[in-house]
Amino acid sequence: MTHAVLIVIDMLNTYEHEDADALVPSVREALPAVQELLKRARSASAPVIYVNDNFGRWRSHHGELVEAARAGRHRELVDPIAPDEDSFFIVKARHSIFYETPLAYLLGQLEARHLVMCGQVTEQCILYSALDAHIRHFDVTIAPEAVAHIDPELAQAALRMMETNMSTSIRPLQDITFDSPKS
Template sequence: MATTALIVIDMLSPYDHQDADLLAKSAEEVVPPLADLVARARRRDDVDLIYVNDNHGDFAATRETIQARAREGRRPDLVEPLLPPPDRAFLTKVRHSAFYGTPLEYLLGHRGVERVVLTGQVTEQCILYTALDAYVRHYALKIPKDCVAHIHPELADAALRMMERNMRAEVTTAAECL
């Protein structure tokens, strides 16, 4: 059983929302270290790789639908390196937290996970709210700061400080993470 879960949040985006250009600029820097981290996690037996992605209001959306929309969106170059392997868990979410309305808590418990590594986008929104939900469920937290994309850098910095100070998250880098 894996004791650590690497959770990739909302990286399958068509980048067609109001702040997409700001987010894409940050994601450009995040994709290479995150793709490397995902590759390292796939080679380890003690790390469970889990993808959680927003369904963008389409409650009939499947994994394939979400992937296709992202690949056909404005920035397929940011999506392609992080497409989830077919043998890894893929959950859809409807709000900011990866726990809200998803079976993530059950999945982590069933697999014996004690520590979650949160990656993806958006640092000051979905990563922050997922971190809080993980913290109140007593999971140890790691946040590789070079694997989380933001819209507003100052809010992302504040969110990382909050996760570190208030949720005892270990803010680290991809190279030091696993």
């Protein structure tokens, strides 16, 4: 049985959208924490699943999406967290990592019940994904240092909502491990 799974949400980004200038500074701040979570998950042999927007490229596969992100405005935010050959990759089209994706099936195959989420955007995709995980009875943990936002006030409100209304464990990065069921 898998104890915890790391889910990296929308970190492969071209940063060619209207909110990019507001988002990039927060991504820069979150990047070291995302890198640390990736390191911990991989060291513990925990599954790493990238769930990423498809940028409207319906004929692309994950390698093309990674290359598009690398060719975007901020390759330095993509290269340090790019998927390795052992990572799973799921393409999504909407805010939630579960909406119209095979993620729930994959998590079932992995016998995962605990999801550690990181990525962007806290007040959008992270929030909606945490809600969908909650209604599917997954335990969710988020390190605030490992999520990026566009609007800091909305991000703080989203984290409070996730913790209060969705039983999400909001914990400091230093407290997150991948070696126990309640990590």
